[in-house]
Amino acid sequence: MPDNSRKLNLLTVIIYNRLRSITVVILFIFGIVFTSIHGGRGAPLPPPEELQTTSTVPLEHLSLSPGDFIILADSTPVPIESAHVSMNVPCQIAAGGGNNNTTSTATNSTQEPSSDIKIMAGIAPDLEPAIPEYIAGLSRPEISKCTYHVQIPQVVDQQVTDILIMNSGNQTVNFTSGNFVTISTSTGVVL
Numbered sequence: 001m002p003d004n005s006r007k008l009n010l011l012t013v014i015i016y017n018r019l020r021s022i023t024v025v026i027l028f029i030f031g032i033v034f035t036s037i038h039g040g041r042g043a044p045l046p047p048p049e050e051l052q053t054t055s056t057v058p059l060e061h062l063s064l065s066p067g068d069f070i071i072l073a074d075s076t077p078v079p080i081e082s083a084h085v086s087m088n089v090p091c092q093i094a095a096g097g098g099n100n101n102t103t104s105t106a107t108n109s110t111q112e113p114s115s116d117i118k119i120m121a122g123i124a125p126d127l128e129p130a131i132p133e134y135i136a137g138l139s140r141p142e143i144s145k146c147t148y149h150v151q152i153p154q155v156v157d158q159q160v161t162d163i164l165i166m167n168s169g170n171q172t173v174n175f176t177s178g179n180f181v182t183i184s185t186s187t188g189v190v191l
Helices: 002-036
Strands: 050-060 067-076 080-089 118-125 126-130 146-152 162-167 182-189
Touching: 050 067, 067 080, 080 118, 080 162, 118 146, 126 162, 146 162, 162 182
Parallel strands: none
Antiparallel strands: 050 182, 067 162, 080 146, 080 182, 118 126, 118 162
16 A cells, blocks of 8 residues: 555655646747737837927026037937927017018018027037917017927928027127926937
């Protein structure tokens, strides 16, 4: 009889070891499947053309001397496929009087406020000014706070890896409470 119990114990140990090995293999396969499903831990990142970022830079208590700039995006060597820049910056109401306005046929009462802060885009150091749209409903030009926004690129096939704001005027611009710039970008494949 002791021989049968020994055989039974040996058989139990063999079955236990086989089940343990099968369980380990099943868990290993489950782990591989789980990590390859999009969104699972260890899943691959989305392709670069789907990568979108948004950043807001508060400008309060900062200043820009003439020609100084703040880089908003530098994605070199990956091009920026599209970007949207919104900014609330100091502005000036067009001076009244006189007929010396040679750049516009608009009357002074309908002329939009201007700002020395310009948005520049391209591949550094070859940056071009982007022409923003004035947003009257979000601006208060009477207290020198104007909101502008622009979609980049503005020209078909324009290569962009760098976007910045720059003081294009001849005096230092001092930012106050409520001044900011926000940029959202989507990038493409490596150049």
